[in-house]
Amino acid sequence: MPIIIAFIAGLLMSVGIAYSQMIDPEKVLGFLTLNANWDPSLMLVMAAGLAVYSSGYWLFAKKDKPLFAPHFSMPGKKDLDKPLVIGSLLFGAGWGLIGYCPGPALAAISSGSSGTLVFIAAMVAGWFISRKLAI
Amino acid sequence: MDNFTPYTALIGGGMIGLGALILFVFSGRVAGISGIASSALFSSDGRSWRLAFLAGVIAGPLLVGSLITDFNYSTPELSWQVVVAGLLVGVGTGWGSGCTSGHGICGISRLSPRSITATLLFMLSGVVVATLLR
Numbered sequence: 001m002p003i004i005i006a007f008i009a010g011l012l013m014s015v016g017i018a019y020s021q022m023i024d025p026e027k028v029l030g031f032l033t034l035n036a037n038w039d040p041s042l043m044l045v046m047a048a049g050l051a052v053y054s055s056g057y058w059l060f061a062k063k064d065k066p067l068f069a070p071h072f073s074m075p076g077k078k079d080l081d082k083p084l085v086i087g088s089l090l091f092g093a094g095w096g097l098i099g100y101c102p103g104p105a106l107a108a109i110s111s112g113s114s115g116t117l118v119f120i121a122a123m124v125a126g127w128f129i130s131r132k133l134a135i
Numbered sequence: 136m137d138n139f140t141p142y143t144a145l146i147g148g149g150m151i152g153l154g155a156l157i158l159f160v161f162s163g164r165v166a167g168i169s170g171i172a173s174s175a176l177f178s179s180d181g182r183s184w185r186l187a188f189l190a191g192v193i194a195g196p197l198l199v200g201s202l203i204t205d206f207n208y209s210t211p212e213l214s215w216q217v218v219v220a221g222l223l224v225g226v227g228t229g230w231g232s233g234c235t236s237g238h239g240i241c242g243i244s245r246l247s248p249r250s251i252t253a254t255l256l257f258m259l260s261g262v263v264v265a266t267l268l269r
Contacts, residue, residue, distance in 0.1 A: 001161075002161075002162055002184045003183055003184055003187040004187070005157060005158065005161040005162055006158065006162065006185070006187040006188040006191070007191040008154070008157060008191065009157045009158035009162075009166055009188060009191065010188035010189060010191025010192040010195070011154070011192070011194055012150050012151075012157065012191075012195075013150070013151050013154035013155060013166060013192065013236065014154075014191060014193070014195025015150055015154075015196075015198060015199055016146075016147040016148065016149070016151035016152075016153075016154060016195075017147065017195065018147070018195055018199040018200075018206070018208070019143055019146060019147040019150065019199055020143055020144050020146070020147020020150075020151070021140065021143060021144075021147070022147065023196060023208045024208035024209050025209065026209045027138075027208075029265050030138055032261045032265035032266070033262075033265045033266050033269045034262060034266045035269075037138065039138045039139055039140075041139055041141065041144040044141055044145050044148060045144045045145075045148035046148060046239060046240070047145075047148065048144070048145045048146070048147075048148030048152060049148040049149065049155070049239075049240045050152065050240060050243060050244055051152065052148075052152030052156060053152040053153075053155050053156050053159075053240050053241060053244045054243075054244035054245075056152075056153075056156040056159070056160065057156065057159060057241075057244050057245060058244075060160050065163065066159070066160060066161055066162055066163030067160060067161045068161045068162060069161070069162050069163045069164075071163060072163035073162075073163050073164050073165075074163070074165060074245070075165060075232070075242075077232070078248065078249065080248065080249060080252050083230040083232070084230075084232065084249055084252065084253055085231075085256060086231075087226070087227045087230030087231025087232070087253075088227065088231040088238075088252070088254075088256035089227070089256050089257070089259075089260045090223050090226055090230070090260075091223065091224055091227025091228050091231055091234065091257045092227070092256060092258065092259060092260030092261040092262075092263075092264070093223050093227070093264045094219070094220040094221070094222070094227060095220075095224060095235075095257060095260075095261040095264075096260065096261035096262065096263065096264030096265035096266075097216055097219065097220040097223065097264055097268065098216060098220035098221075099211070099265075100211070100220065100221075100224065101169075101224065101228075101234050102169040102172060102224060102228060102234045102235075102236075103168040103234070103236050105221075106168065106172060106192050106193065107192050107193065107195055107196050108210055110193060110196060110197055111210050113210035113211070114213045115210050115211035115213045115214070115217050116210045116211065118213055118217050118218060119211065119217045119218075119220060119221040119224075121221065122217070122219075122220070122225065123221040123222070123224050123225035124173075124176060124225060125221070125222060125225060126221065126222045126223065126224060126225015126226040126228075127169075127172075127173040127176065127177065127225045127226075128177065129222075129225070129229070130225065130226045130227075130228075130229020130230050131229060
């Protein structure tokens with residue numbers, strides 16, 4: 001059952017990424033680039049995602065456990081440490097350079113585009129480096 | 136602002152939130168795409184549900200393409216910038232413990248100070264880099 005749930009969750013998120021055009025790096029860069037043609041669409045993607053998730057989250061978070069798992073596995077870390085700050089700044093720089101964050105890049109894998117595939121390969125190498133090299 | 140697409144943005148964003156919410160309600164987990172993908176590749180623990188989630192992520196646009204006839208999207212040209220950007224996104228989301236989905240949607244909804252900080256920082260550097268380069 002967790003397998004089917006995970007598949008449906010990933011599928012719905014990716015359908016949303018595709019339908020909102022966040023899968024298109026040009027669309028994302030239209031939001032990140034502040035100029036006369038600024039495109040606020042991505043702000044509405046975030047706002048709608050937050051509205052749906054937060055209302056469901058706060059309704060359900062009072063329960064003892066999730067429906068199909070023995071306990072919640074949510075992150076417990078609280079402190080604003082150096083890896084969080086430096087990592088987020090680096091991530092944003094890469095995002096602003098090409099217009100891909102991890103979800104849209106992975107969702108676009110079926111395009112077979114060499115730019116997308118090389119981005120994903122470099123991102124995977126980056127994940128590997130981040131696990132081997134602590135800051 | 137003729138490129139502004141409010142309706143598809145709101146509907147698509149709602150579906151992103153709903154997908155993430157399903158993973159929380161049924162499995163009690165954060166739907167952070169970078170964390171799920173990285174752990175699926177580099178940790179043997181809990182690999183099967185993570186691979187199933189990724190299969191869903193890859194299948195999504197194929198499903199949209201089969202339902203909407205004029206569905207298409209651009210992809211980046213192959214260049215050295217693609218390699219640099221991929222490395223930055225990988226290392227950055229690794230060290231920063233999350234991306235747009237995990238911090239930006241799930242974490243902000245939980246009012247996590249770490250996620251609010253991370254989202255402000257990656258939005259800031261994303262806007263600075265994109266605006267300076269274009």
